[in-house]
Amino acid sequence: MPVGIDKINFFTPNMYISMNDLALARHEDPNKYLIGIGQKEQSVIPVTQDAVTMAANAAYPIALDDKDNIDLIIFGTESGVDNSKSAAIYLQNLLKLNSNARAFEIKQACYGATAGIQMAREYVTLHPDKKALVVGSDVARYGLNTPGEVTQGGGAVAMIISSHPKLLAFEGDSSFHSEDIMDFWRPLNKTEALVDGHYSNNIYVDFFQKTWQNYKLNNNATISDFKAFVFHLPYVKMGIKGLRSILQEADDKLQTNLKSEFDFSKIYNEQVGNLYTGSLYLSLLSLLNNSKKLNSGDRIGLFSYGSGAQGEFFAMTLQPNFSKYNNSDLLNSMLKNRKQISISQYEGIFNSWTNSINDNVQFDVSSDHARFVLSEIKNNQRIYLERG
Numbered sequence: 001m002p003v004g005i006d007k008i009n010f011f012t013p014n015m016y017i018s019m020n021d022l023a024l025a026r027h028e029d030p031n032k033y034l035i036g037i038g039q040k041e042q043s044v045i046p047v048t049q050d051a052v053t054m055a056a057n058a059a060y061p062i063a064l065d066d067k068d069n070i071d072l073i074i075f076g077t078e079s080g081v082d083n084s085k086s087a088a089i090y091l092q093n094l095l096k097l098n099s100n101a102r103a104f105e106i107k108q109a110c111y112g113a114t115a116g117i118q119m120a121r122e123y124v125t126l127h128p129d130k131k132a133l134v135v136g137s138d139v140a141r142y143g144l145n146t147p148g149e150v151t152q153g154g155g156a157v158a159m160i161i162s163s164h165p166k167l168l169a170f171e172g173d174s175s176f177h178s179e180d181i182m183d184f185w186r187p188l189n190k191t192e193a194l195v196d197g198h199y200s201n202n203i204y205v206d207f208f209q210k211t212w213q214n215y216k217l218n219n220n221a222t223i224s225d226f227k228a229f230v231f232h233l234p235y236v237k238m239g240i241k242g243l244r245s246i247l248q249e250a251d252d253k254l255q256t257n258l259k260s261e262f263d264f265s266k267i268y269n270e271q272v273g274n275l276y277t278g279s280l281y282l283s284l285l286s287l288l289n290n291s292k293k294l295n296s297g298d299r300i301g302l303f304s305y306g307s308g309a310q311g312e313f314f315a316m317t318l319q320p321n322f323s324k325y326n327n328s329d330l331l332n333s334m335l336k337n338r339k340q341i342s343i344s345q346y347e348g349i350f351n352s353w354t355n356s357i358n359d360n361v362q363f364d365v366s367s368d369h370a371r372f373v374l375s376e377i378k379n380n381q382r383i384y385l386e387r388g
């Protein structure tokens with residue numbers, strides 16, 4: 001029985017900065033950001049959005065019809081809003097989901113959503129009449145004037161995992177690798193991540209190699225079994241480095257095809273930046289919505305990486321009629337309707353994004369048109385609003 005991704009959706013807030021502007025403000029050659037890093041734009045997260053609201057905005061349209069069948073809600077995040085209460089409980093309440101459910105949060109840097117969908121896979125395999133909602137939602141923050149600044153961003157991806165999925169089914173066994181690595185971390189007293197950037201790039205490729213080699217051995221597979229590879233994309237160039245590290249295994253024609261599919265898988269990410277645990281799935285969505293050459297039955301390889309570090313490589317197969325569920329018009333209009341702001345406006349917003357540490361503050365929600373917003377923090381409790 002096939003189990004996999006039945007529906008997938010994405011949300012990012014309604015503001016962005018251009019990487020050309022950021023490069024000029026930081027006295028860098030714009031081509032370093034545009035070509036060397038591979039990013040064009042970066043979402044800016046207002047104080048009225050956080051991991052919970054972004055997840056609710058992403059999940060609302062796909063969870064509506066499945067409210068009664070979802071009884072597993074897994075929230076992958078590394079920018080959670082409370083040290084005890086899970087973001088999944090807030091999400092369950094905002095979406096008015098069934099309360100006869102398991103709802104919890106998972107953290108392992110950018111790997112959280114992958115842990116979530118793999119747990120959901122096993123649950124749905126045992127209970128084929130049930131569905132799971134898995135989200136990856138994060139705000140990627142490194143700090144102004146840091147090398148990581150060009151790789152910030154934020155947003156959420158939500159997925160429904162079911163039996164007989166409309167889009168993609170898991171295939172074969174995953175391969176994993178984990179090791180204690182200090183490449184990226186965020187101490188409890190900080191809202192910005194600390195990172196050993198060049199080291200993290202090397203570890204990423206190393207983990208990809210390890211999991212890919214093991215995957216091939218365990219599943220008796222070769223590169224020619226794959227139509228496309230999608231990667232966790234902290235920034236677009238990182239995925240290119242991953243892909244390049246295996247391309248020599250393919251013949252010339254396949255190399256050209258894999259590079260061309262990769263170009264489709266980066267279209268959304270290069271406009272949004274890193275959304276940490278949702279990034280791999282945004283790239284998958286970008287491939288599904290933008291590639292013209294995918295067919296049902298094609299196998300896609302997915303590499304998930306979470307600093308610290310956990311890597312996993314797994315495969316999914318496109319289901320019959322998957323292309324009927326393309327939601328590119330909606331996503332393109334969400335991205336197109338974002339407002340470009342200046343670097344000084346972004347700096348102001350960045351510095352005021354203290355909503356995880358302040359108490360008794362009210363936020364002006366008038367310029368945030370999302371369905372779910374954070375309106376207030378009162379007595380150390382977060383007050384969320386839903387607008388119709």
Ligand code: HMG
Nearest residue numbers: 029031032036109110147148151197198200201234306307
């Ligand atoms: P940097 O030191 O500012 O940049 O930091 P650089 O000097 O390495 O240059 C970047 C690239 O631009 C290089 O290309 C340059 O050659 C090129 P590469 O050698 O890598 O192919 N370049 C130019 N290209 C064209 N025209 C020019 C030009 N100048 C230079 N004029 C770094 C870059 C990514 C390290 C930094 O932004 C950073 O620390 N980012 C955050 C860390 C990160 O994203 N790591 C990725 C792997 S870890 C991961 O994925 C997990 C993560 O998502 C967190 C989690 O799991 O939760 C981060």
